[in-house]
Amino acid sequence: AQSVTQLGSHVSVSEGALVLLRCNYSSSVPPYLFWYVQYPNQGLQLLLKYTTGATLVKGINGFEAEFKKSETSFHLTKPSAHMSDAAEYFCAVSDREDTGNQFYFGTGTSLTVIP
Amino acid sequence: EAGVTQFPSHSVIEKGQTVTLRCDPISGHDNLYWYRRVMGKEIKFLLHFVKESKQDESGMPNNRFLAERTGGTYSTLKVQPAELEDSGVYFCASSQAETAPGELFFGEGSRLTVL
Numbered sequence: 001a002q003s004v005t006q007l008g009s010h011v012s013v014s015e016g017a018l019v020l021l022r023c024n025y026s027s028s029v030p031p032y033l034f035w036y037v038q039y040p041n042q043g044l045q046l047l048l049k050y051t052t053g054a055t056l057v058k059g060i061n062g063f064e065a066e067f068k069k070s071e072t073s074f075h076l077t078k079p080s081a082h083m084s085d086a087a088e089y090f091c092a093v094s095d096r097e098d099t100g101n102q103f104y105f106g107t108g109t110s111l112t113v114i115p
Numbered sequence: 116e117a118g119v120t121q122f123p124s125h126s127v128i129e130k131g132q133t134v135t136l137r138c139d140p141i142s143g144h145d146n147l148y149w150y151r152r153v154m155g156k157e158i159k160f161l162l163h164f165v166k167e168s169k170q171d172e173s174g175m176p177n178n179r180f181l182a183e184r185t186g187g188t189y190s191t192l193k194v195q196p197a198e199l200e201d202s203g204v205y206f207c208a209s210s211q212a213e214t215a216p217g218e219l220f221f222g223e224g225s226r227l228t229v230l
Binding site: 004009036041042043044045046090092102103104105106107108 | 119156157159171220
């Protein structure tokens with residue numbers, strides 16, 4: 001079974017500072033990789049995904065993530081944090097061979113942006 | 116277009132009582148998923164419907180949980196009788212039949228508190 005590790009359940013950054021949220025997965029075959037965001041009182045929203053092709057993926061709101069096969073990582077970054085980025089972020093993977101599209105999520109990272 | 120809607124948004128019940136959660140997927144989405152997040156832990160898969168059929172229910176915790184999707188439209192998840200460990204947020208997600216990986220659309224979740 002797949003597993004996803006998100007280091008740091010809480011991350012605080014100053015407004016304008018770099019955002020780095022870490023995600024590692026355990027799989028011998030690279031899975032599909034996703035980042036979801038949950039703003040307060042809202043559902044999970046897809047930020048970005050990697051399925052194939054270019055390993056640097058750009059998403060909404062200025063976020064991007066890079067798939068590194070050798071490190072089994074898919075860290076999420078944003079050059080300059082904005083107050084509106086405060087939310088909970090979830091890394092998720094899906095097995096390429098699973099036609100049911102079942103997702104495996106990490107435990108989530110709560111991002112606080114300090115003014 | 117309406118998104119995935121879930122009802123109720125929050126339910127507080129006593130141990131031993133019954134609760135029914137409802138999910139209305141996006142119209143035309145054949146795939147419907149239930150996930151659960153227990154406080155501080157990862158979001159875990161419960162089950163997957165394709166239209167009215169259960170494609171995968173390997174994540175259902177035990178036989179106190181019953182999911183239905185009559186007519187392949189909305190779905191209900193019943194917990195009977197509820198136990199303390201059932202507390203958490205229950206997410207519903209939907210996707211189209213032939214979809215690229217990751218195109219899951221999530222609802223806002225139903226928070227269940229069992230006292």
